[in-house]
Amino acid sequence: MLRKIAALFTFFAIAASCKGPEARRPVQQSTGTFIQESAERNKALYTDEKEKIEKIIKADTTQDYIASESGFWYYYNIKDTVSAPKPKIGDDVTFTYNVKELNGTLILSEEEVGLQRYKVDQTNQELISGIRDGIKLMQEGETVTFIFPSYKAYGYYGIENKLGTNIPIKSTVTLKTIKQTPEN
Template sequence: MNPRSLLIIATGIFALVSCKTPEARRPVQQSSGSFIKQSAERNKVLYKKEEERIATIMEANPEQEYLSSPSGFWYYYNIKDSLDIPTPEYGDIVTFTYDVRSLEGTSILTESETGLQIYKIDQSNQDLISGLRDGVKLMKVGEQVTFLFPSYKAYGYYGLQDKLGTNVPIQSTVTLKSIQQSQ
């Protein structure tokens, strides 16, 4: 056999072998999803404990009329506006002040530490806890509301650097200063 035909045969064999379809790579370690299930169970137990703790606080303060939010927190009005003015809607810019306290009332962040907040409803990447973002939507200009947030609506797993541990429910008093309606 001459070298040229040997080269043609080798190229043909190489072409046939290299046409094999790629095989999917398999994970080195397979997970059964048990970590996620355990985490969900832990979170349910944690939420139940926080809910009971908040219920105890509400029972100890019968002078307040607590309302339940569909978002998963409780609140009462310190100052309520009875006028039929609108609450903020998507895209509106609101200004407000707030503080953060433990459920027992110990100050964690004061209004002077948090400052005047300017927030565009549902469009801002501002570093606000989800409870505040949801709570402000329930308010009218001039109202002051105290919110009781379970940890998942507050600072959750991360806590607040050097001020609040992980998975700690809080209360926050918010005063809505203005609403600038979007066009």
């Protein structure tokens, strides 16, 4: 009889322990409103910047601005009329650039920045995305002035002690050389 009770007890213990583990539930649940609010703020910021930039472009009748597919505007100061190749992924390019506020106030001069060497889309260089995208539109010897909204420029971080956060900029870039890789 004691064996039957022990066997019955063992059976119930095994049956009770076969239950799978239960997932732990979070103590706090997030509703995702922060992300939605952030997206709305960014949309409003972009709309405001775009309106300011379009006013500047409309007021500047001396230049023919081109809207890029990447979300910035530009015009040629010096355009190469010969059909020369544009930089492709992996090409080594050298260039100079400056950074100005939209009103023309100089933030970084070409002398401060110096001659830049960049391997197109392969170096983890501290270049703003607007310049990385803009260089791919240029030919050797060209000088182009770009107007970048803040998300294509220095965005939330700005430049310490020189440029605040979320400020659109103008940048004049001169592409000095393109050294093509053997694959291109």
